Amino acid sequence: MIPSLNSSPLTPQAYADSVDSTPADPKPVLYRMLAYNSRMDTQNDELRMDFVLRLAHGQMDPNCVPEGQHDDTGKCGLSFVYAFWAVNDNPYWYFSRAKYLNTMGEDGAARWAANQAQYYTIHQVENSGKYDYLTISLVGDVNYPDASTSGNYDSSDTDRVDYKQVGGAKLNQFVYAIAGKDYALWNKGIDTLYLNPSQEFDSRFVTNIAQDYPAYVYSPECGIGSAGGACNGPMSFVGWDAYPTLFSGGQANWGMVADYGFKGHSAPGIAPPKSFFVYWYNPARSYTDSSGPYPCSRNTSFYYQWIGLKEGKYWEPVTSLTPTAQRVDGQHPIGPGTPPEMTNTWPAFNEPAQNGKTNNLMAPGPGNGGQNAQLPDGSINFEIAKQQDHLDGYFKLVTWPITTNADGSTTGCATASNKEAYNPDAGITASMSQAEIASRINTGWTIDTVMSRYQIPRPDPPTISQPTQDSYVNNSTVTVTGTATVGHEAANNGNPERRYMVTLFAEDPSHPIQDSTSQGANDYNSRGVEIGSTEVDDQGNWSIVDANTIVDGKANIDGSSRRYHAYLTELNSGQTLTSDFSNIVRVYFYTAPDPAPTVVHLTMPHTVDGQLPAGSTGQVDGALHPTHNGSSLQVEALPVANPSATPIAVSSQPNFGTSSTQWQASISNPSGFQPVSGDNRYVFRAWLQTINGLRSPLGSQIFEIDMVPPKPGIVMASNRVVSGRATVSSAPGAGPQQGGFVVVTWPDGSNSGKVNIANDGTWSVPVPSGMTTNGTVGVRATDVAGNESALETRGIEPIPRIMAIPLAGAVPWHQIAASALIAGSAVLLGLTALIYKRRRDNKSLHF
Numbered sequence: 001m002i003p004s005l006n007s008s009p010l011t012p013q014a015y016a017d018s019v020d021s022t023p024a025d026p027k028p029v030l031y032r033m034l035a036y037n038s039r040m041d042t043q044n045d046e047l048r049m050d051f052v053l054r055l056a057h058g059q060m061d062p063n064c065v066p067e068g069q070h071d072d073t074g075k076c077g078l079s080f081v082y083a084f085w086a087v088n089d090n091p092y093w094y095f096s097r098a099k100y101l102n103t104m105g106e107d108g109a110a111r112w113a114a115n116q117a118q119y120y121t122i123h124q125v126e127n128s129g130k131y132d133y134l135t136i137s138l139v140g141d142v143n144y145p146d147a148s149t150s151g152n153y154d155s156s157d158t159d160r161v162d163y164k165q166v167g168g169a170k171l172n173q174f175v176y177a178i179a180g181k182d183y184a185l186w187n188k189g190i191d192t193l194y195l196n197p198s199q200e201f202d203s204r205f206v207t208n209i210a211q212d213y214p215a216y217v218y219s220p221e222c223g224i225g226s227a228g229g230a231c232n233g234p235m236s237f238v239g240w241d242a243y244p245t246l247f248s249g250g251q252a253n254w255g256m257v258a259d260y261g262f263k264g265h266s267a268p269g270i271a272p273p274k275s276f277f278v279y280w281y282n283p284a285r286s287y288t289d290s291s292g293p294y295p296c297s298r299n300t301s302f303y304y305q306w307i308g309l310k311e312g313k314y315w316e317p318v319t320s321l322t323p324t325a326q327r328v329d330g331q332h333p334i335g336p337g338t339p340p341e342m343t344n345t346w347p348a349f350n351e352p353a354q355n356g357k358t359n360n361l362m363a364p365g366p367g368n369g370g371q372n373a374q375l376p377d378g379s380i381n382f383e384i385a386k387q388q389d390h391l392d393g394y395f396k397l398v399t400w401p402i403t404t405n406a407d408g409s410t411t412g413c414a415t416a417s418n419k420e421a422y423n424p425d426a427g428i429t430a431s432m433s434q435a436e437i438a439s440r441i442n443t444g445w446t447i448d449t450v451m452s453r454y455q456i457p458r459p460d461p462p463t464i465s466q467p468t469q470d471s472y473v474n475n476s477t478v479t480v481t482g483t484a485t486v487g488h489e490a491a492n493n494g495n496p497e498r499r500y501m502v503t504l505f506a507e508d509p510s511h512p513i514q515d516s517t518s519q520g521a522n523d524y525n526s527r528g529v530e531i532g533s534t535e536v537d538d539q540g541n542w543s544i545v546d547a548n549t550i551v552d553g554k555a556n557i558d559g560s561s562r563r564y565h566a567y568l569t570e571l572n573s574g575q576t577l578t579s580d581f582s583n584i585v586r587v588y589f590y591t592a593p594d595p596a597p598t599v600v601h602l603t604m605p606h607t608v609d610g611q612l613p614a615g616s617t618g619q620v621d622g623a624l625h626p627t628h629n630g631s632s633l634q635v636e637a638l639p640v641a642n643p644s645a646t647p648i649a650v651s652s653q654p655n656f657g658t659s660s661t662q663w664q665a666s667i668s669n670p671s672g673f674q675p676v677s678g679d680n681r682y683v684f685r686a687w688l689q690t691i692n693g694l695r696s697p698l699g700s701q702i703f704e705i706d707m708v709p710p711k712p713g714i715v716m717a718s719n720r721v722v723s724g725r726a727t728v729s730s731a732p733g734a735g736p737q738q739g740g741f742v743v744v745t746w747p748d749g750s751n752s753g754k755v756n757i758a759n760d761g762t763w764s765v766p767v768p769s770g771m772t773t774n775g776t777v778g779v780r781a782t783d784v785a786g787n788e789s790a791l792e793t794r795g796i797e798p799i800p801r802i803m804a805i806p807l808a809g810a811v812p813w814h815q816i817a818a819s820a821l822i823a824g825s826a827v828l829l830g831l832t833a834l835i836y837k838r839r840r841d842n843k844s845l846h847f
Contacts, residue, residue: 483540
C-alpha cells in the first residue's frame with residue numbers, strides 16, 4: 001500500500017524528525033524530474049511531467065479528499081500553478097491551476113486514466129526525517145507562442161518559434177509548486193488565473209520546478225530557406241482529450257497508475273491494451289516547390305523503447321519488453337493538424353496487428369528465454385518487468401523519428417545539421433554510460449509513462465565534514481569523517497531502529513567524477529575506487545581511513561591530490577536503498593617540506609642629523625624555489641651576540657607559487673636593530689612553510705648593521721684652527737671613529753667641505769683667511785656607514801696678539817722692559833700655536 005499521512009495543516013508548517021531538531025524548510029524542492037514531455041508543437045501543446053518533490057513533513061496529505069475526487073479549495077496543502085500562455089512583460093500573466101486528484105485505489109486510477117483537464121496526482125509518499133518525498137504526475141493544457149511575432153514570450157527566452165530552426169525553439173516554462181493554501185492565491189481562481197508571480201507569490205513557499213527544464217517548441221510550418229526544407233523537424237503527437245481514443249477515453253498514456261489495475265480491463269500492475277501510443281507527423285508533408293516535394297518530408301517509421309529507472313538513478317532498457325530500440329514501420333504519412341488527421345486510426349497502440357494495420361507497439365521481449373512482460377493482447381505486466389530487471393517501478397516510453405524524403409531516400413536527412421531532429425541516434429543499451437543514455441533520451445520524445453508501485457529508492461546522502469574542500473595533509477594516510485542520517489538503536493532490546501552504512505570512494509583519474517547538472521548528484525559510473533565502509537553511529541557520525549590506497553596505480557605521494565565522495569546505504573531496508581553521492585572533497589598531500597630559501601642582500605637606512613628619518617625602512621631579499629603551491633615565507637633576525645634573544649619578526653608572506661624565484665621584505669622598524677654587547681651584527685634567517693605547516697630548512701646570512709651616529713668631538717676652536725677627535729657614538733668611553741669625514745660650518749654660514757677623519761679619530765680644519773672669528777662653529781661627523789651626527793657647536797676662542805714696541809719719544813725704561821716681555825710672550829705663544837698646528841697637520845714635527 002502507498003503510505004497515507006495524517007491530515008495536513010492548512011499552512012505549510014514544518015515538522016522535524018525526532019532525531020533532528022532543525023526546522024524543515026517549507027519551500028518545495030524538486031528532488032528529481034522523472035520525465036517531461038519537453039518537445040511539442042504549437043498546435044498540440046500540452047504539459048506533461050512526472051517528478052519527485054520534497055516537502056516539509058506533513059505539508060501534503062494525499063488522503064485529504066476521497067479517492068477519485070479532487071481538491072478545488074486548497075485544503076490539501078499543495079498546489080501547482082503553471083503558465084498557460086508563455087509569459088512576457090505584461091503586468092498580468094495568464095496561468096492555469098492543476099488540482100490534486102486522489103488516485104490511491106482502483107477507482108482513482110480509472111478516474112486519472114480518463115482525465116482530460118488540469119490535474120496532478122500523487123503516486124507515492126516516502127518520509128525521510130523532517131521531509132516527505134512525493135512522486136507526482138501532472139497534466140494540463142498550455143498554449144505556447146505560435147510565431148516569432150507573438151507577444152507571449154518570457155523576456156528571458158533565448159529563442160522564438162521559427163520554422164527555420166531545426167529542433168525547435170527553446171522556451172522557458174513556469175510550473176509553480178506552492179506549499180500551503182494561504183500562499184496559492186486560490187482567490188484568483190481555480191482554473192484560470194491572472195497574476196504576476198514575482199509580486200504576488202511568496203518565494204518562501206513557492207518554487208518553479210521547471211526552472212531548469214525549458215520546452216522545445218516546434219512550428220507546424222515549413223518554408224524555403226534552410227536545410228531540411230526549412231522545418232523544425234518531425235513531431236510526435238502528445239495526445240489530449242480523446243485524441244487518440246485510448247482504453248479509458250482519456251489521457252491514460254501519461255503517469256498511468258498501474259498499482260491497482262483497472263476494473264473490467266486489467267489486474268494490478270497491468271496496463272490494458274490501447275493504454276499507450278506513438279504517432280509521428282511531419283510539417284513538410286504537404287509542401288512542394290518547383291523541384292517537387294520538400295526534402296525530409298516523410299515519417300512512416302520510428303523507433304521506440306521502454307526505459308526503466310533503477311535505484312532511483314540509472315535508466316536502463318526494460319529487457320522484458322525492449323532490450324533494444326524497436327523499429328516500427330507502416331504508419332500512414334501525415335502532416336500537422338489540430339489534432340493531426342486520423343488520430344484514432346493510424347497511431348501505433350500497444351495492441352496486435354489487425355485489419356491490415358501493421359504499425360503497433362508489440363515488444364519482442366527479452367529474447368533470452370525470459371518472460372515477456374507484454375501479453376499477446378498487447379497489455380503489459382509492469383510487475384513482471386519490474387521484477388526481472390530489479391527496477392524501481394517507474395517506466396517511460398521514448399520514441400525517435402526515422403525521416404526520409406518523399407521517395408524513401410535519406411539523402412540530406414542525416415546531415416550534421418539535421419541529424420538530431422530528423423534521424424537521431426535511437427535507443428539505449430545496458431552497456432551505455434548514464435550520460436550517453438541521458439543524451440539519447442533527450443533527443444527522443446517521451447510520450448508515455450507508467451508507475452507500478454514505484455517507491456523513491458534512497459535515503460538522504462551523507463556529508464563529508466573533514467577534511468574540508470581543498471585541505472592539505474602532511475601524511476599519505478588521511479582520515480575522512482562526516483555526518484549522515486542518524487543510525488540508532490531503539491530501547492527495545494537494543495534492536496536497530498535505523499541502520500545506515502557509508503561507503504567512501506576515491507576518484508579514479510581515468511574515470512573522473514561527473515556531476516549531474518540537475519540534482520547535484522554524481523554519476524554512479526564515475527564513483528571511483530572503494531576505500532572502505534563503516535556503519536553510521538548513534539550520533540550520525542562516521543569515519544573511514546584511506547591508508548594510502550593505490551588508485552589507478554598511484555599512491556598519495558608528495559604534491560599529489562585525491563578527490564573523495566561517499567554514499568549512504570540503508571541497511572535495515574529489504575531494498576538496501578542507496579543515497580545520492582555526498583559532497584566532493586579534494587585533499588592535497590604535502591608530505592615533504594620545500595627547499596630552504598636564501599638570504600642575499602640587506603639594505604638599512606642611516607641617521608641624518610643624529611636621527612633616523614621618520615618613516616625610514618630597510619629591505620632584505622633573497623631567492624626561493626618552492627615545490628608546493630601556497631607556501632608562506634617567514635623571515636626573522638637575531639643579534640649574533642645574543643642568539644637566545646627573542647627573534648625580531650621581519651616578514652610573513654603567504655601564497656608563493658612553484659614558479660616563484662625571488663623574495664623581498666621591508667623592515668618597517670629599523671630602529672629596533674641596536675648593537676648588543678658592542679656587536680652590531682645580526683643573523684637574518686628565512687624558511688618556507690607549506691599550507692599544512694611543514695617547515696623547510698633555514699636559509700641565513702649575517703649582516704653588520706650600523707645605524708648609530710658618530711660624535712664629532714670638538715677639542716679646540718680658535719681663530720686659526722678647529723680640531724677634534726671623533727668617536728663612534730656619544731656613549732661614554734666610546735672608541736675612536738675610524739674613517740668617515742667631518743664638515744665644519746663657519747660663523748658666516750659657509751662650510752669647509754668634507755674633511756677626512758683619521759684612524760685614531762682625529763681631525764683638524766684651519767680657519768679660512770679673512771673668516772670672522774666672532775661667533776661659533778658647528779661640526780657634523782659622518783661615519784663610513786653613512787650615519788650623520790647631530791650638529792656639535794663651539795664658540796671660537798681668539799689667541800691674543802703681541803703689541804708693537806714704540807721706538808721714539810721719552811719712554812721710561814720700565815715701560816720698554818714691560819713691552820719687551822709682552823712681545824716675547826706673544827712670540828712664544830705664536831710659536832706654540834704653530835708647533836701645535838704643524839703637529840696636527842703632519843702628525844710629527846722635528847726641530
